Amino acid sequence: MKESPQSKKLDEMLRSSKLAAGGFMGHDSRSVYEIIDNDLAIISESGYTKEQVAARMHEITNKAIELLGNWEEIDEKLLARVDEAKGSLVCPWPHSGRYAKRVTYVKSIETDETIQWSDLNIHFIEEHGFFEGKGAYFRIEPKELIKIIF
Numbered sequence: 001m002k003e004s005p006q007s008k009k010l011d012e013m014l015r016s017s018k019l020a021a022g023g024f025m026g027h028d029s030r031s032v033y034e035i036i037d038n039d040l041a042i043i044s045e046s047g048y049t050k051e052q053v054a055a056r057m058h059e060i061t062n063k064a065i066e067l068l069g070n071w072e073e074i075d076e077k078l079l080a081r082v083d084e085a086k087g088s089l090v091c092p093w094p095h096s097g098r099y100a101k102r103v104t105y106v107k108s109i110e111t112d113e114t115i116q117w118s119d120l121n122i123h124f125i126e127e128h129g130f131f132e133g134k135g136a137y138f139r140i141e142p143k144e145l146i147k148i149i150f
């Protein structure tokens with residue numbers, strides 16, 4: 001599916017360590033579009049859109065930024081904190097925009113389950129429906145994400 005020269009180039013870029021240590025694909029042998037299709041199917045089966053998921057992630061990250069790195073309740077359901085590093089990341093899809101090297105850590109008060117994401121993860125989900133490949137450091141399992149944040 002969609003094996004155009006551009007998609008081949010994108011696939012190579014996502015697998016390389018040029019933009020992120022270990023790349024964004026992990027050990028996943030599927031094409032980037034197969035990964036996206038599978039993950040978006042899970043999101044829609046759960047009754048959400050990628051935009052709703054990304055909006056909730058933005059909301060949590062923005063609240064956590066105000067907490068200055070401390071674990072605090074961001075609402076009745078979740079604790080969160082952010083870590084910021086210097087510098088920024090670019091998106092491998094060809095378009096402009098840089099993303100802060102910020103990681104948001106989230107914990108469910110009820111179940112103790114945790115999940116983490118970078119600002120780039122939020123962008124990937126919102127714009128590209130991409131949760132990264134299996135085995136990638138910042139791979140997010142859509143089911144787990146939805147279970148924790150909603």
Ligand SMILES: [Zn+2]
Nearest residue numbers: 091093095127
């Ligand atoms: Zn992008």
